[in-house]
Amino acid sequence: MSTLVTRPSAQRLRQLWKTSCEIFQTAYNPDSIRTGNKVLRQKLKGPAVISYYPVESPVKLRHIRAAFPMFKFPNTEDEHRVMMNELRKRRGKGPPKKKEDTGKRRRR
Amino acid sequence: MVAKIPTPGCFINTMIMRDNFKRYMAAEAEAERRALKYIAYNMTVPVRARIQAQLKLATMPNYTRMNQIKNRCVVSGKGRAVLSEFKMSRHQFRLAAQNGELPGVKRATW
Numbered sequence: 001m002s003t004l005v006t007r008p009s010a011q012r013l014r015q016l017w018k019t020s021c022e023i024f025q026t027a028y029n030p031d032s033i034r035t036g037n038k039v040l041r042q043k044l045k046g047p048a049v050i051s052y053y054p055v056e057s058p059v060k061l062r063h064i065r066a067a068f069p070m071f072k073f074p075n076t077e078d079e080h081r082v083m084m085n086e087l088r089k090r091r092g093k094g095p096p097k098k099k100e101d102t103g104k105r106r107r108r
Numbered sequence: 109m110v111a112k113i114p115t116p117g118c119f120i121n122t123m124i125m126r127d128n129f130k131r132y133m134a135a136e137a138e139a140e141r142r143a144l145k146y147i148a149y150n151m152t153v154p155v156r157a158r159i160q161a162q163l164k165l166a167t168m169p170n171y172t173r174m175n176q177i178k179n180r181c182v183v184s185g186k187g188r189a190v191l192s193e194f195k196m197s198r199h200q201f202r203l204a205a206q207n208g209e210l211p212g213v214k215r216a217t218w
Contacts, residue, residue, distance in 0.1 A: 044142070049131050
């Protein structure tokens with residue numbers, strides 16, 4: 001009955017704590033010293049970060065065109081771009097003519 | 109880094125190329141950075157080692173840092189207002205959703 005009335009000593013409680021940690025395989029850190037384990041506990045996120053942008057397809061339009069020469073595979077984006085450029089040229093908004101290099105330099 | 113970093117298969121622009129490079133570099137250095145941080149935070153390690161680890165961390169190139177990585181829009185390359193679930197900026201998301209290209213996404217009404 002007396003063991004229930006008096007509290008066990010701190011040393012004894014520590015021993016109990018230590019044994020308990022050994023049994024349940026947890027880390028024993030009674031003085032709460034910062035060991036930096038929380039940094040190690042974090043999951044690595046390298047693979048997730050790398051896989052954000054989709055991987056470039058190894059098969060390109062030119063491969064498909066070469067593999068099936070009897071079919072016509074239109075490159076819609078490129079055709080649109082060419083069409084827009086032609087319209088601009090018609091309106092007179094094409095690229096300016098390149099100036100000829102007469103060799104004349106500006107007087108300093 | 110010896111292996112070539114693969115080009116993204118989505119919309120390409122300078123910012124996306126830079127971000128992609130940073131991702132690969134940060135992933136490569138992640139383990140080393142984590143170890144250095146552990147040493148720096150560990151109070152049971154001698155003080156000199158901790159300081160050295162901190163210094164090493166500070167002098168590592170900026171492209172090895174995880175917080176330099178930014179989720180960019182995969183369609184337009186925009187860095188702001190990107191929804192991570194769709195990897196698209198808000199306008200591109202809106203265009204795609206209204207076209208029906210996003211499965212299960214419809215106008216919210218309740």
